[in-house]
Amino acid sequence: MKLPEIDLYLIAPEIIITAFGFLVLLIDVFRPRAEKKSYLGIICLIGIVLSFLYTFTQMGSVKSGFEGMFTSDGFALFFKVLFLIIAFLTILISMGYVQREGIEFGEYYALILFSTLGMMLMSAGTHLITIFLGLETMSISIYILAGMMREDKRSIEAAMKYFLLGAFATGFLLYGIALLYGATGSLHLKEVADYITSKNLLKNPMLMMSLVFLTIGFGFKIASVPFHMWTPDVYEGAPTSITAFMATGVKAAGFSAFIRVFFSALPGFRPDWTSIMWLISVATMTVGNIVAISQENIKRMLAYSSIAHAGYILVAFVAGNDLGTSGILFYLMAYAFMNIGAFTVVILLGKKGEENTMISDYAGIGFKYPLLAASMTIFLLSMAGIPPLGGFMAKFYVFSAAVKSKFYWLVIIGVLNSAVSVYYYLRVTVLMYFRESEREITGLHFSPASVFALIVAIVGTLYMGIFPANVLSFAQRSIAGLM
Amino acid sequence: MAENIGNLFQWLIFLGAGFLSILASILVITRKNPIHSALFMVLTFLCVAVLYILLHSQFIAIIQVVVYAGAIVMLIVFVIMLLDLEEELRRGLKIVYSKVIGSFLALIFLLGILYSVVARSPAGKVGVYDLDKMKTSTKTFGEVLFTKYLFPFEVVSILLVAAIIGAVVLSKRRR
Amino acid sequence: MFDYVWLIPAFPAIGFLLNGLFGRRYSKNLVSWVACGALGLSFLTSILVFLALIAKPPSERFFEKVIFDWVVSGSFHTVIGYQIDPLSILMALVVTGVSFFIHIYSVGYMHDDPGYPRYFTYLNLFVFMMLNLVLANNFLLMFVGWEGVGLCSYLLIGFWFEKDSAANAGKKAFVVNRVGDFGFILGMFLLFTSLGQKGIWTLDFTEVFQNAHLLDSTTVTLITILLFIGACGKSAQIPLYVWLPDAMEGPTPVSSLIHAATMVTAGVYMIARCNVLYSMAPISMAIVAIVGVATAIYTASIGFCQNDIKKVLAYSTISQLGYMFLGVGVGAFSAGIFHLMTHAFFKGLLFLGAGSVMHALSGELDMRKMGALRTKIPITFWTFFIATLAIAGIPGLSGFFSKDEILWQAFSSPRGHFLLWLIAAIAAGMTAFYMFRALFLTFFGESRVDPHVAHHIHESPKIMTIPLVILAVLSVIGGYVGVPHVLGGANHINEFLAPVLGGGGPAKAHSGITLLSQAWASGGEGEGASHSAQLELLMMVVSVIIALVGIGVAYLFYIKNPALPKRLAERWKGLYTLIFNKYYVDEIYEVLFVNSLKGLGTGLWKGFDDFVIDGTVNGIAYLIGLISGVMRRIQTGFVQNYAFSMVLGAVIIAGYYIVRAIFY
């Protein structure tokens, strides 16, 4: 028996994250009575930055290790960068928030790091087991984080729902993996693909069925109709910082695994899945946008909007060309900035006791907190796809990919959807700028970390809108090995 | 002749365990009292463990018994007792259409699954671990686990840690 | 000299700018000096130009002065340019001259009006525009003047804008004129396009007329008719005459200048200017003539029953314009212009006289409240009397010659017809009647002036009476430039105008008019004139008799037996009310056009805009909102429904795949 080659440098970013996760736990254990624990956050930030830097050293080289279970190719690296950015921002916005909400445990930060680890594994896994374990690591941490506000009924309910449905979805995902395994006798994506082509299993019912199961499993994570129904509730109930984390990180991770599995393991089945994905994409966009219109809670509204965005991304998924894939990466990046930014504003507008998450609470803040409102406007417009903001460019690439593959009706539906979406994004700006506030919101305390996060988000959104070229070429380079 | 007998026995065991497991699992989801459900789940797990043995993976069978039937279900039972949950009330049985339709859909879905698994026999690549290797499946398993699957093994440890601290942070009392 | 022709319009323009920008700053005197001075200079210039022109031999009496390129777009190229030929200079003389006197008159008349500077600003602007109209060397510039004078009449009619009636009248005038301009502009388009198809892209008079022969007759007919619609609007012919009576809301000098002497005659001028085209289109000629004569008699009849002295004059103006159109319609372009000129004199005078009367009676207009003024305001009376004689066509006065020539042409010219002559003659009689009616009611009989006005009736100041006298003189002698040959006259005006109005160019072939005018130009030889000298004399006599009859009847009715008209009115009540209410034409138009359009507008606005379009839009929005409201209810909040939807999705997808796997 021989040990496999163990290349720790390969997984150094993950190791760093994990190590800092445990470090935080330990420090928390040894200084239990510390009043303010934001230094824990800072430690996490250090860790993230380190791992980020290390990730950059890995750029350009495609290495694979652990019997091909873990690969660090461009795709993985892009997503790692993305996840690290998301984690970075999340922790920034958490530092003030958790303290305010009295959930400032070391575990909180540690779990964020662990789930980040899970995401990184999902994007880097080229073996179904890695992907599965990564997904579980992420999910379980998120289940807990969602329920962090223990005396808030809604938070607990969110945790419960997310947990049950998540486990349910996991069951389906597993069955899918099992069938895939049964049909091909392998769990390694590359081998699966090769085996399918060699044996020409394109009509194998078992594989078909596993496609169904996998679609469910991943569709759940990216919140696509009809597997989306957990999203609004969980997003609304969970702590806002975690909502931001879920809306961006989990979605992105889901997509990374989704793309990885479908494009590199089952590319032969594109004709089969395309039409289904077409359907799902349309349904996702439409449901998300239409239901968002009649929401009163901004977190819930953003939840529906994030469903809609999943739909837009799926447009590129349907398109299936490399334009589309790079478009997806770009989209996820832009979405991370604008969405976290939006949630940051939501956080900043709340205070202990009153969350101020009703859209009506936003009345009149446009001139009371001009900068806050302005940044919110930027994020919302970006989500609505108004140039020159990141959201527009993202939509632009995604749709252009679909046009390239001649899915004209899909694109038309998509753009009409984004026109509809404008309505509810505008609603917020209407309230912020056009209405006088009937209820004074005072005594807000802007934690510097969150403000910093806000600035980063704004810069990111604008940058990706005005100078998209760099990020785009990064994305395009990243998908080189994938297909 | 000999393997005829063997096969026959295998069939008998299989049928027995299989039907029992189905029966038990049906009971799991029908018993009003969660405790009963839990106990029937133990039964299901045991039957499945038997099948594992039939499938020559004794180790998993043991794990099944220890971890599942042992740890998890005990944990569940423990929690149920902790919360001393009453039986589900009658109104729980009142027909809720979504549930009926849901079950119906699930059955349709079952047809799909069955079709997919029966239509063609598993066409996967046949590996090296033939029967006589499997005689010592535990050893083989260990080898594979700690060589090829080393990395996932590490990962799952982190996963478990996360789960544990999560469980702790959730259920510990307020300071 | 000709290079300075642009000064003619320039002076009024300057006057306009000065008064317009600074008029409110400086004193009334200065205003009046600026205004009248500008006009005087311009009058002077035109006289000089005129002299310079007649110094040349007839064939060379043409000159063009281009100021600058105006609208240049591809093949379309027009200039701001003036052209001097007998016709335009004659018009220029009339315009500048008459308006000069009327300006002077106004100095007195408007003296106490708060809007004094504004008044003269408008007046100068008007003259400027009018001169553009008559001096233009291309259709487009002519159109500028054409609409410009329309604008000024709008402004001046509505001068006392606080009176709603005045404001309405102004608007009415402008809009009705616009209807005419609609025809005019289309005429231009058609002309331009159809000539363009022949390869000549131009709106320049000379070029157009030179190449007119390229056009086929139907096109020409269409063009001319469209242009004539324009003329109808401007010169108040049926069916577009309705604005002119209302236009009397304006200050009297304005009525006299714009709505008698100059602007309203623009239509006649335009047709004369386009004589080449018209000569090519017999049908349109006929239409012009018929419309003209119809208008003449129709409005004359309305003149019978008007009690407002200005209204009477207004209707008589319309009917006189009818004469002019009759003239040009039968091809006697020069006759039309001739009458235009004389009419400018005596009708201008009549209005000024009426103005003077009002001045005396502190603004009274109703003839039933006048009478026996002849002694109180003698100058006004005598001048008014002369003018009345002139318009009635009493031999020896200007009106006689011009009107008579038109009558004769209506009968004799190849395009003429006995009926035309007959109706025109009757109309002449009617004119004589109602004019004398006005005269008698105003100046004779016993005074019906209400007492507290009566005691301070006074003759107008010199500044007003002098223009009266001058115009009176002109209305007497003005006719002698066109004494027909049968009376041993020379008919200079025909000669003078011949190069323009006779110059039908290729149109010669089938237009009687050119032969005719040449005959005159060559001093009366040729059968055109000779064969019917006696006949012409006879006609003359007849028309004079008819006129006298009219006067007689008027005398009978209003001096001898003032009760008679009442009885007649009782007798034919229906007819009387019909005529008295101007045949209800205004009312009919109101219903037919104004109300229907307003209704349509409201209907479209409320019905289509708000209901259909916005209804659809808001409906969709509402619908989406509704769907959203329904769909969010699916989100029941129960975990198992969520799981259910997952399973449902799973079944659908699986079903799809299996079906696909089985059937493909």
Added chain:
Amino acid sequence: MTILGIPILSLITFFPLLGAVVLLFINKENVKALRWVALLFSLVEFIFSLPLFFAFNPKTAEMQFVEDWWWVQSYGVSYKLGIDGISLLLVLLTTFLTVLCILCSWSAITFRVKEYMISFLFLETGMVGALVALDLILFYVFWEVMLIPMYLLIGVWGDPKRRIYAAIKFFLFTMAGSVLMLVAILVFYFINLKATGKATFDVLELYKLGIPIETQYWLFSAFALAFAIKVPMFPFHTWLPDAHTEAPTAGSVILAGVLLKMGTYGFIRFAIPLFPNAAYELMPLISVLALIGIIYGALVSMMQPDLKRLVAFSSVSHLGYVMLGMFAFNMQGVQGSIYQMLNHGISTGSLFLIVGMIYERRHTRMIADFGGLSKVMPIYAAFFMIVTLSSIGLPSTNGFVGEFLILLGAFQSNAVYGVLAATGVILGAGYMLWMFQRVMFGKITNPKNEGLKDLNAREIVTLTPMVILIFLMGIYPKLFFSKMDVSVEKFLKDFKGRIEMKVDLPSPKILAEVKK
């Protein structure tokens, strides 16, 4: 090309943005400073834009002052600016009107001045950018950027009653149209990519591509929809009255003056040259819609009780002329329509200014509340009269030249259109004069109107340039035509050329795909 080494177009595009940034750092209490700085920037902007007019070479139809850099190279999206005779005048109009708008907001806008001025300058950047952009995506970006500040202007500083409805309506209408345009842009881009193998959004490149007529139909209609909504053409016009009515004066001015022109400009710069055959085929449709717009707008406008609504509907009518002339596809028509764009900007712009001035004094726009104002405000009356006349196209005002050429062009292309359109002239006189009479003439019925003050110096300064332009453009149009002649000729030449050119399918597959 640049002037004195300065990339002039970028300068005038982003200079207002700089102004907005500067305003950010001024204390919002310090209203006076805010106003002055904003005015200063808009003025300097205008001065910067003047060199364009003089340095512009009227001899060539090529784009001038071109700046061409990559934006997203991998996609062929470029940052390409340039102007020709068509856009030159519109750019100037924009910079010019913005100055006046800031002037007329001087006392009208009393609260949130800072935000107001910022959004205004921001808006200017959007407008200028859209006019000078020669890259489809760049154009689209600016096109959308214009929306937001306008949306805010209407929504925040608008008339309290229905401003929010109006703002959202404005935004959604425009958005709905433009997203489809985006799709069309993409489709066209890929067709071009397939056909020529060159990845570019540069319109000058894309002009060259001839594509099958069926494809053109689809793409043209997508573009046309976006632009028609902006113009607005019947029946997409209903957002306009609301937007105009609710917007603050300056908003209405800039909306009428420039934003609407974006639609017509879009047609002439993008929709027609890119898809000439489709444009040619659909000419009857567009012309008829334009005609309906002319007459419909006039009729509806006649009955409006609200001054601003009235003017708004008159805009519908006027822009009907513009479209009609453009789709006459002959020199007079097209030049006339371009000229009419400017005219409308000036006449209707000044109309809104004038209405705004009276609104400032009386806080009502209902015609019924006025009457006899000439008595108390003679100067106002004079300006109002002149502007009204120019709006009904009286000769020697700018309106006439444009309308006349358009009518002439329409008449040449199809006599019936010409005749029908000419009826609009009558109606125009009808409703404008009626409105004028009801507002200015008659006795002063409403005692509130007796005390009205006449225009003050600032307002006169605001209006005088307008009046000067009205007459300058009416009496000496050559000054402006000479700038656009060559460009328009080229436009028509290319157009005619493409019409004659047999369009053969680059690849039947594309056709099939687009059909589906």
Added chain:
Amino acid sequence: MWTVPSIPPEVYLVLSGILFTIGVIGALTRRNAIVVFMSIELMLNAVNLSFITFSRFLQSMDGVVFAFFVMAVAAAEAAVGLAIFVMLYRSRETINVDEVNLLKW
């Protein structure tokens, strides 16, 4: 002389399918969150059965290992899930899923 065939994989797979479906139905129908969770555990268990079957008949070890990891994950989920349920019960005095819908619409 007939021979008894050895058990083919299909029957195992069918069995696992049935168990899975029963689990699904349980998850869909039961009100008690814990029972729902148990049903989910049944599903996972069924999946494990398939894995083992496959690895047996494909003579590869991966399936077995995967099943092992699935169990680990299941254990972890159990821990977390039960913690959540306890917490839920503390805050609501119930863990019936159809009484928990604060978050809806």
